[in-house]
Every structure is written in structure tokens, then in C-alpha cells.
Amino acid sequence: MTDANTTRSLRALFLSDIHLGTRDCQADLLLDFMRVHEAETIYLVGDIVDGWRMRRSWFWTQSHNDVVQKLLRKARKGARVVYIPGNHDEFLRDYLGTHFGGVEVMDRCLHEAADGRRFLVIHGDQFDVVVRHARWLAYLGDWAYETALWINTWLNRARRSIGLPYWSLSAWAKLRVKNAVNFIGAFEDALAHEAKRVGADGVICGHIHHAVMRDMNGIAYVNTGDWVESCTAIAENHDGSLEIIRWTRLEHERQQPLLLPRAEAAE
Template structure:
């Protein structure tokens, strides 16, 4: 075996898969694409890295179509069939954190605030949603709530804008991703977030971190610390996958693929980079 993801009955098999920022309970959630992704991929261990259920949104308005139930069912089915499922809480599903102390396993799913994952090549990675390392979310929640509302408005604009682009034969373009990568204040916030996570890994003697929170899939090195971000299932439809040799890649599952996986290996590199 060469360690690469192997197809089994038409499916791709990984040692570990991480997904985050699904935001079940919101209209922006790409639940149907996630169900399709889960059908086409198998793994020994599945990490749900926070903001899987959007408790913030569900508190103000109930939205839960059948597609969102299908995601829950698919995860439960995987757990029942032997996949080890670890649910790492995030800020949007922080209502679950009060249950972590009870060491609950719901439907064979372990509920934790963070975890340490050991890769096949022996590296130890902190698995955390990442909101505890975001100064705005941690200390100025009202700003985070306002920003969430602004993000939702941006996504509504993005929907109609990209619908018009599609009619003109143009590719999908993300306003929020553009802002995160090019607006100075957003870039500084993201950079501080990433640096803070790397510093915590060094403090604990860990080799790297797997996180979510900022909806930007990426694989890179920050001063020798491996940094992996899952991305999201609102815009990018991305996940992380670890092969049998411990190599981690970004898996992109796009609308354009019409259900075909587009797994792209992103080499670990220094400096900033665009998500794979």
C-alpha cells in the first residue's frame, strides 16, 4: 500500500477526515453536498471540528429542512458502522459545551472541547475549532454576533451575484473570501488567529493544529508548526483528509464537479497561501 487514499467500492478511504463549519440550521448550509461527500468517503476516524449545528441562528429562527436531518443520519450511520466520530464543539454550537464534562457519547459520537490526534507518521496535532484563539469571539461577542449577521447578508448577496455570473458562463466568486484575503483588517485578524494557535502548539509541545472557524481551508507551516484548516460547508465545501502514511490534504467538493470528488494535495509550505 502506498499510503494514498484507496477507492473501496467506488469510495475513497482515508485514515482520518476532518470537517468543520457546516452550520446546520441556516439557509447557507450546503447540506446536500455534504451528504454526497460523506457517501463517497470512508474513514477510520471522523472529526467534526465545531460549528456543525448553528445554535446562534436556531435561537432566533427555526430552520431545519430534510437535507439537514440527512447529514445527522449519515454521521450516525458512519458511527454505527465503526467509524470513530469525535464532535469538537465550536462557538456556534457552544450550547453543547455544558455537556462535555459528563463525557457523553451520543449515538457512538464522543463530545469534546478539543482533542489531540496522532497521525500515522507519529505527529501530534491539536484539534480545536479555534474560537478560543479569536480575540473578537472570545472577548467581544456582540461584535462577533454583528459580524455573523453581516456575513449572512454577504452570503445572500453572493447567491444572487453568482447566479447572474453563472448565467453569463462565469465561475463562482466569493466576496467573503476576497475580503478575508485582501482587506487589511481582516487579514490582520486571521494572521493573529493563526499565530496564536501556532504559539499554543509550541507551548504544549505539539507538532501542529487542525482547526476551522475562519472558513478558509489551508495547509501550511507557521514557524515550523503545521497548520491545517478544514474550511467550511457554506461556501467552499472543503474537508481535510489524512492518508495511511499520515499525509494531510485539502479535499474540495464543488458544485461544478456534479458529485465528483476533487481532492487536491496542498504541500506544506511556509508563508501565506490561498486555500487549495
């Protein structure tokens, strides 16, 4: 457990799939999280703002504005903030190499951890064949996901009324439906292969809203998850170890750090 009232110092913090501009964004929880976590470098690994949804309907509350202001304030106080756009905020890819309020916009980058491991940091939509080759199907999938979240909201209100804990319909579907499982596996393989191709020891990405850390044949595959359902982030400690932090109001859960010796990663 993590004490929500104690500020924790990190070497690096990786956040993705916040989806500001949507009703499903857990902006208040993210603000809670950022109040008690300080990092030397903050990577915003895509889909921070949801341009797709905002084109259909505008939803922007004060808490969404507060998230932006909090990130800019951290940059002003000396944190390096790197924004790597995803498919939902792809409009920012027109501004690669520029700075906004101290925030660097990059397509991808290499992050060197304290223990010397190098990680490719990328959103990952470039390796999603649906997004790349069937944009209409990607939009349809986004609509289906939005519908599942709406159903999930009402389902969990009913569950809370009878004393049952939160349960995620979309997360269940991702891990039970064969095609979804196959897609996740192919996505992970593609990202691990890209990390190996560029000479990195691992990859840190987002896009599929499924936080995980695993060793894939000597390549560390790390996914940041999202701030719509799971409320997860990847933290690098000052010794170079990585961990998943799952953040809710009731429980601040930390996964054991991912330890991948450089000798193993280089094989």
C-alpha cells in the same frame, strides 16, 4: 480529480463549520461527499449546528437531518466520531466527556497521525478575541457575513446567467481587506503557538472559513475551511499525509498533501 462514484478510504477526516440549521449550509454537497468517503476516525471540528442562527429563525430541511443520520450511521458501523464544539454550537460544551449515539463530545484532543505526528484538534474560537471579549461584535459580524452570503447568492445567479463561474464575495473580502488579513494572520499565529505549547507537531482547526495548510516555523497549521461556501475537508491518508479536499458538483479537487518531516517539526 476524484471519481465521485468510487468510495475512498481514509485514516481520518476533519470537517468543520457545516452550519446545519441555516439556509447557507451546503448539506446536499456534504451528503455527496460522505457517500464516497469512509474514515476510521471522523472529527467534527465545531460549528456543525448553528445555534446562533437557529435562535433567530428555524431552518431545518430533510437534507440537514440526513447529514446527522449519516454521521450517526458511520458511528454505528465502527467509525470513531469526535465532536469538538465551536462558538455556534457552544451549548454542547455543557456535555463535554459524554457520548451521544456513539459520538464523543470533547473540548479539544490530540490526534496522532500514521506517521507519528501529533496534532492538536480544536475549533479555534477560544483564540478569537472578538468572540471572547466582544460577543455583541461577534453577533454583528455574523449578521454581516449572512448578508454577504445573501448578496453572493443573487450575484452568482447573475454570473451564471452570462456564463461566468462562481465567485465568493466574502472570501474575496477576507483576503483583500487589510483588517481581515491581519485577523487571519493573528489567528493562525495564536493556534500554532498553542500547538507548540502543548507539545504537538501541528494544529487542525476551523472557525474562520478559510481552508489552508502551511508550515509555520516547524508547526503544521491546518484549517478545515467550511461547508457554507468553499465545501472543504481535511483528509489524512493511510501514510499520515494530510490534504485539503475541495468538493463541488462539477469538480472534486485535491490539494497536494502536506509533508512535514518530524525532524523539522521538532526543531
